[in-house]
Amino acid sequence: MKFSLTQRLTGVLIGVLVLTLTTISLATVVATSQSTERTLQRELAVSERVLYSLLHQRGQQLVQAASVLADDFGFRQAVASDDEDTIVSALSNHGRRIDSDLMVLFSPSGEVSISTHELPDIENIAAGDVGFVESEGNTYQLVVVPVRAPHLMAWVGLGFVVDQELAAQLKGLTNADVTFLSDQENTEIYASTLAVNLQHDLLAALQNEALADDWYESQGLRGQRLSLDGPVEVLLSVSYQAAQGPFRVLRQQLILVIVVTLLVSLLIGSLWGRRIVKPLKKLALAAQQIAQGRYDTSIKVSGNDELAQLGNSFQKMQEAIAEREQHISYQLYHDTVTDLPNRRLLARETENRAKAGESFQLAVLTITNFKQLNDTFGQDVCEQLLKQVKVRLLRVSDNFWLASLSEDKFVLLTTECTSETEYFQLLECLKTPFEYAQASYFLSFALGISESPEHAIELDHLLRQAHIALMRISREHHNIGFYQAGEDEYHMRQLAISGALKDAIKLNQFSLVYQPQLDLEAGQVVAVEALIRWQHHELGFIGPDEFIPLAEQSGDIQALTRWVLQEAMSQAAEWQEQGLELRIAINLSAADLLDSSLVNYIQALLADCKLSPRHLLLEVTESAVIENPEKAQRSLQQLRDAGMHLAIDDYGTGYSSLAQLRALPVTELKIDKSFVMQLDSSVDDQTIVSSTIELAHRLGLKVVAEGVENKASWRLLQEYGCDLLQGYYIARPLPEDQVLSWITSLDISSISPANKYRYKTK
Ligand code: C2E
Ligand code: CA
Numbered sequence: 038m039k040f041s042l043t044q045r046l047t048g049v050l051i052g053v054l055v056l057t058l059t060t061i062s063l064a065t066v067v068a069t070s071q072s073t074e075r076t077l078q079r080e081l082a083v084s085e086r087v088l089y090s091l092l093h094q095r096g097q098q099l100v101q102a103a104s105v106l107a108d109d110f111g112f113r114q115a116v117a118s119d120d121e122d123t124i125v126s127a128l129s130n131h132g133r134r135i136d137s138d139l140m141v142l143f144s145p146s147g148e149v150s151i152s153t154h155e156l157p158d159i160e161n162i163a164a165g166d167v168g169f170v171e172s173e174g175n176t177y178q179l180v181v182v183p184v185r186a187p188h189l190m191a192w193v194g195l196g197f198v199v200d201q202e203l204a205a206q207l208k209g210l211t212n213a214d215v216t217f218l219s220d221q222e223n224t225e226i227y228a229s230t231l232a233v234n235l236q237h238d239l240l241a242a243l244q245n246e247a248l249a250d251d252w253y254e255s256q257g258l259r260g261q262r263l264s265l266d267g268p269v270e271v272l273l274s275v276s277y278q279a280a281q282g283p284f285r286v287l288r289q290q291l292i293l294v295i296v297v298t299l300l301v302s303l304l305i306g307s308l309w310g311r312r313i314v315k316p317l318k319k320l321a322l323a324a325q326q327i328a329q330g331r332y333d334t335s336i337k338v339s340g341n342d343e344l345a346q347l348g349n350s351f352q353k354m355q356e357a358i359a360e361r362e363q364h365i366s367y368q369l370y371h372d373t374v375t376d377l378p379n380r381r382l383l384a385r386e387t388e389n390r391a392k393a394g395e396s397f398q399l400a401v402l403t404i405t406n407f408k409q410l411n412d413t414f415g416q417d418v419c420e421q422l423l424k425q426v427k428v429r430l431l432r433v434s435d436n437f438w439l440a441s442l443s444e445d446k447f448v449l450l451t452t453e454c455t456s457e458t459e460y461f462q463l464l465e466c467l468k469t470p471f472e473y474a475q476a477s478y479f480l481s482f483a484l485g486i487s488e489s490p491e492h493a494i495e496l497d498h499l500l501r502q503a504h505i506a507l508m509r510i511s512r513e514h515h516n517i518g519f520y521q522a523g524e525d526e527y528h529m530r531q532l533a534i535s536g537a538l539k540d541a542i543k544l545n546q547f548s549l550v551y552q553p554q555l556d557l558e559a560g561q562v563v564a565v566e567a568l569i570r571w572q573h574h575e576l577g578f579i580g581p582d583e584f585i586p587l588a589e590q591s592g593d594i595q596a597l598t599r600w601v602l603q604e605a606m607s608q609a610a611e612w613q614e615q616g617l618e619l620r621i622a623i624n625l626s627a628a629d630l631l632d633s634s635l636v637n638y639i640q641a642l643l644a645d646c647k648l649s650p651r652h653l654l655l656e657v658t659e660s661a662v663i664e665n666p667e668k669a670q671r672s673l674q675q676l677r678d679a680g681m682h683l684a685i686d687d688y689g690t691g692y693s694s695l696a697q698l699r700a701l702p703v704t705e706l707k708i709d710k711s712f713v714m715q716l717d718s719s720v721d722d723q724t725i726v727s728s729t730i731e732l733a734h735r736l737g738l739k740v741v742a743e744g745v746e747n748k749a750s751w752r753l754l755q756e757y758g759c760d761l762l763q764g765y766y767i768a769r770p771l772p773e774d775q776v777l778s779w780i781t782s783l784d785i786s787s788i789s790p791a792n793k794y795r796y797k798t799k
């Protein structure tokens with residue numbers, strides 16, 4: 038069972054009160070009963086004294102009356118003359134006069150001579166109060182006085198009966214119940230002020246002495262037994278209950294006080310509890326609302342106490358939380374550097390516009406040289422520049438909605454019909470250098486634009502399309518580009534290819550083809566270039582030009598290169614076993630040159646396949662070397678040191694001069710096919726190719742021409758002194774199982790230009 042705080046507070050209050058009141062009550066009960074006991078004892082003592090004194094008084098009264106009789110002349114004469122009749126008459130007359138109940142005349146020695154009642158003789162008779170005597174079921178207080186004339190002639194005795202009247206009289210004086218009883222074996226009650234039924238009980242109890250005390254207790258009495266002269270006892274008893282009378286009132290009052298106190302404190306407790314609980318409830322409610330994200334509850338607790346202070350603190354806490362949350366949510370939706378809306382807010386904005394059916398353009402503005410700036414000048418400078426870009430953009434026009442996408446990119450939401458010219462004007466404003474800390478910084482920008490809802494509705498799609506446009510214009514060296522419908526599909530295919538690349542090796546989807554290289558000097562095929570092929574079950578055939586760059590981007594290229602190396606070398610070993618000595622040319626990517634474990638890997642493979650390093654030629658493009666010249670050069674050196682041949686591939690497509698390439702430990706130069714394919718018809722190509730060959734030879738490099746598509750080109754190349762030829766005219770890349778038969782059946786003289794040289798045939 039659950040109790041509310043008010044109930045618990047009231048409970049505690051009442052508990053404490055009950056405890057206190059119980060203690061007080063107990064103390065009172067103990068004190069009053071002790072006091073009652075004392076009162077009773079005192080009453081009994083007083084009663085005892087009163088009883089004795091009363092009996093004594095009566096005794097004196099009797100003595101006086103007896104003395105009057107004993108002094109009476111007539112009576113003495115009658116005694117002296119033993120005149121019985123006169124004596125009797127005198128006794129009875131006198132007795133009537135003083136209202137005595139018993140008259141007796143004793144002989145000088147104490148024998149009863151004449152008596153109104155049956156009495157025993159008295160031994161050692163002496164004047165005064167004799168005490169009590171029993172006669173005929175009654176007890177009497179008896180006194181005797183001598184009758185002298187002048188010598189002792191007799192004793193005259195008078196007695197009062199001990200009866201109900203005496204008992205009542207005594208009770209009236211002592212306030213205790215008085216019971217006269219015989220102290221003989223057969224106890225009997227002579228007179229008693231006790232109720233009749235009590236008298237019976239008392240008699241029964243007295244039969245058994247031991248029970249007497251208990252009996253008092255059981256009857257709510259306190260008693261005292263006194264022995265009187267003679268065979269009589271007096272029992273004084275007082276009622277405990279009667280003595281307690283005044284205390285009972287006190288107790289009733291006490292109970293009343295307790296009940297009233299409890300009721301009042303119950304009331305006060307619940308009121309007080311409510312007074313405490315009310316603000317607490319208020320605080321609890323406020324806390325609940327804070328938890329639910331509502332911060333507008335007023336938490337004012339009146340007063341000046343701790344609860345009021347708590348309420349105050351709660352209020353402050355609520356405000357602080359609200360403020361912090363506002364701050365957090367601001368940060369959540371804003372860029373920390375530029376303070377512009379971030380991608381989250383941008384998403385909300387585009388969504389709202391889409392819902393409202395609005396058409397707009399989304400332009401991604403990128404700082405194309407941001408990475409260099411960041412590398413050169415550091416983050417702090419770049420952050421300042423970003424802020425300035427923002428300011429400048431906002432100053433140009435307020436016709437667009439501006440957001441920060443990433444550290445080097447902004448997004449502008451513009452109206453649907455914003456033209457290229459307008460974008461151009463925007464870029465113009467950003468052309469002037471940015472000033473910061475007395476230095477000028479040139480920033481270059483590019484804008485990729487997609488349109489909603491024409492191209493896409495969702496932000497992700499719009500952004501991707503704008504980025505596709507950016508990629509295109511970066512290839513085309515433009516700085517503004519609108520996304521064109523369909524570009525996305527190409528991009529999607531690229532994504533699909535990138536995704537499929539991961540599993541292609543495992544799924545055994547790659548294969549190698551080999552394109553023969555003809556040595557003009559030797560007049561025979563001395564080498565083959567291994568070229569990768571990929572047949573995907575859904576995407577179909579994917580050319581290496583398409584997926585190699587993607588593998589380079591995704592980082593899958595290293596695994597791919599290793600697969601090619603392994604596959605090609607085991608193939609070369611197989612050919613070697615079949616008696617075909619062929620050098621295998623394998624293409625390496627930039628990333629491979631950064632792979633420091635590649636050299637060891639290749640050496641292990643060579644050892645496995647029992648091939649000599651001279652059977653291996655590794656082709657590297659100049660761009661791969663340029664990306665990281667020092668590291669690439671180190672890798673190439675290691676490969677060269679290990680005895681492998683190295684060739685510069687696609688020579689002529691890059692910007693490097695032969696002189697620069699000289700520094701590299703390469704052994705061959707492969708003139709790119711773009712210069713060779715139309716060699717026979719292009720005078721320019723002829724100039725380039727012939728001079729390249731000449732120069733390469735001077736640098737001690739062998740020259741391979743790829744892309745030889747006709748006999749005329751062959752002839753020219755032969756004239757220029759080219760060392761090796763590769764091209765469709767000689768052979769297309771061949772599946773591994775066709776290489777051996779193709780080479781054996783090759784008749785060079787049938788394809789070679791005018792047989793200026795004589796070729797060996799196999
Ligand atoms: P590449 O290294 O310049 O390879 C020569 C490319 O020219 C091959 O295209 C080949 O089929 C083609 N070719 C040869 N002779 C002629 C000709 O007379 N006319 C024409 N039009 N083309 C000719 P492929 O096999 O499509 O390879 C394209 C590129 O893919 C290669 O260019 C190379 O950069 C890359 N590649 C191919 N296989 C691998 C590989 O295993 N690893 C790496 N890293 N790249 C590879
Ligand atoms: Ca190649």
Ligand code: CA
Pocket residue numbers: 686687707709710743
């Ligand atoms: Ca090439």
